[in-house]
Amino acid sequence: MHKNKDGIYIYNQDAYRGIKKACEIASKTLDMIGQYVVPGVTTEELDKKCHDFMLSHNSVPATLGYRGYPKSCCISLNHVVCHGIPGDKRLKNGDILNIDVTCILDGWYGDTSRMFTVGNIGLRSKRLIEITHDALILAINSVTPGNTFGDLGAIIQEYVEKNKMSVVRDFCGHGIGSEFHQAPNVLHYGIQNSGPKLESGMCFTIEPMVNIGRPETKILSDNWTAVTRDKSLSAQFEHTVFVKKEGCDILTLSYNNTFFPDGAKLHRNNV
């Protein structure tokens, strides 16, 4: 493994296998947690389940102790954009939430998040979740050598704004593999043909955060929780992808089809 001229790691087959295994545990953690996302459960209880699952699969939650972060996953509820800290808050009917887990296995990192819903959610929440997932998949469909990171951002921004929602600017995706956060910053907005070129062997996350209202965020006094300034609902999905000679592998697809049962396939074939 070496870095290219933009300072981005180019991973070999061994690294690919290592990262894929870490991603598998991360995905399976989210597959496992879905059944427990019900009215009355606290986000802390969900965190404990994720923590135990990761440990029992010989992996370590990367977020625990990361820059002082106190928990094994991030749970971001309703107008929380990202980095929500699990606590004693109880879920209630109509809530939407993102659960974001990052596993370390044999020194390799895998990072993924999905939206979950509690009971019956409103039509606007459902649309927000679908647009966010579609935006991610649209960008992934363009992950192939020769395209640029700017292309990915532009695709997400165009799709989200066409649907009258907004892309959060204050957080981004990232290179990943031998560390949690590596170059480059993967922006979810931008300009076609700009930024570094994608190359085979790159591994990074795409993790767009989409708000129903305005894109601005603020950080709460716990120094982690990011919320929408206008209190509008926010959604996020995250995949870790590995660039191949042509196209890419999504390393963090669900293994049991508990959410978006068609996985990415339907969306991928349809665009």
Ligand code: MF3
């Ligand atoms: N998993 C998040 C990401 O997608 C990062 C969480 S860092 C934490 O990059 F410290 F907030 F957990």
Ligand code: CO
């Ligand atoms: Co990430």
Ligand code: CO
């Ligand atoms: Co993440």
